[in-house]
Amino acid sequence: MSRVVLVTGGGTGIGRAAAAAFAADSDRVLIVGRRVEPLRRAAAELGSEVCPLVCDLADPEQVEGLGEALPGSIDILVNGAGGNTDIDRPSPRDLRQVAAAWRANLDANLLSAVLTTTLIEARLAEGGAVVSVGSIAADKGAGAYGAAKAGLASWNVDLAAQLGPRGVTANVVVPGYIDTEFLRDRMTERRRQGLVEATMTGRPCTPGDIAGTVHFLASPAARQITGQVLAVNGGAWTSR
Numbered sequence: 001m002s003r004v005v006l007v008t009g010g011g012t013g014i015g016r017a018a019a020a021a022f023a024a025d026s027d028r029v030l031i032v033g034r035r036v037e038p039l040r041r042a043a044a045e046l047g048s049e050v051c052p053l054v055c056d057l058a059d060p061e062q063v064e065g066l067g068e069a070l071p072g073s074i075d076i077l078v079n080g081a082g083g084n085t086d087i088d089r090p091s092p093r094d095l096r097q098v099a100a101a102w103r104a105n106l107d108a109n110l111l112s113a114v115l116t117t118t119l120i121e122a123r124l125a126e127g128g129a130v131v132s133v134g135s136i137a138a139d140k141g142a143g144a145y146g147a148a149k150a151g152l153a154s155w156n157v158d159l160a161a162q163l164g165p166r167g168v169t170a171n172v173v174v175p176g177y178i179d180t181e182f183l184r185d186r187m188t189e190r191r192r193q194g195l196v197e198a199t200m201t202g203r204p205c206t207p208g209d210i211a212g213t214v215h216f217l218a219s220p221a222a223r224q225i226t227g228q229v230l231a232v233n234g235g236a237w238t239s240r
Contacts, residue, residue: 002049003027003075004125005218008057008116011038013180014133015080016046017211022076022218023047032057032066032116033081057081058107063115075125076218079113079132079152084145087186105144109135110151117159127167129218132156133210134174134229136237149174153229160227169226173213176233179204200235 005022009015010031019029019042029050033039039052055066085104092098113132124130134153137146153172160170177183177195184192196204213232216222231239 004071004073005029005076005078006032006070006074006116006120007078007080008032008112009081009133010078011035011042011052013080014175014178014207014210014214015078016042017207018078018080018214019050020046021211021215023050027076030070057112057116060115063119067119070120070123072123073125074120074123075128077117077120077124077128077130078214078218079116079130080214081112081116082109082133082148084137084142086143086145102144102147105148106151109145109148110155113152114155121163124163124166124168127223129168129222130159130163130170131214131217132170132172133214134172136174136176136231136233138174139237156229157227164226167223169217169223171217171222171226172229173210173217174229174231174233175205175210176231176236177204178207178210195236198236199233203234205232205234 005027007015007019007029010019011033019031022029023046030053031039031042031050032053032055034056036054043050043052053066053069056062085108086101089101092101117130132152135149138150138153156170156172163170209232213230217225231237
């Protein structure tokens, strides 16, 4: 039976890979993001069941407007929007700039997920799933970005308890280093190689690695997994 899946950040990267995984199941997939062209391109490439919706998910007014375009029942929410907003941003020179830099990361990585989930909470179908994309930076540290992703994992605990009585699960998937052209252009080859060598598998993550875990957490096989943080990093950061 076809499901309705909402994927934020669905135009590129992990979000797009997750949208592709659900589209392959013939699910109806709604992809949301701020940039029109990547969304349209992804929808055109992924098939007729994928619908692009433009929204700045950190803006409450825009999120309210998004609600009018969404169906009354949603089976799966993937909070994939976000990213380190410090990249390409000049180092703060005063307290106002520090505050702006921190707010940018918190908005992009935490508030966007909170607002989106709050918007559709009542629409989540029984037995559904919320899967949010975190980061290894929450444990290893990366300034405001790492703090925002750590906040995402903490918030997920309350969310799982809140949704559990309806049979809706809530989990966070935590990627390690993903070797994209965007990141390669912004780090030295020595740094990139060090991140790869830190894994036990000898390779970086791919968007597909993360999408596969997201897809599993939304499947019938994962109905008793909730309130958890699942690391997908090739062993670069271990847990027990």
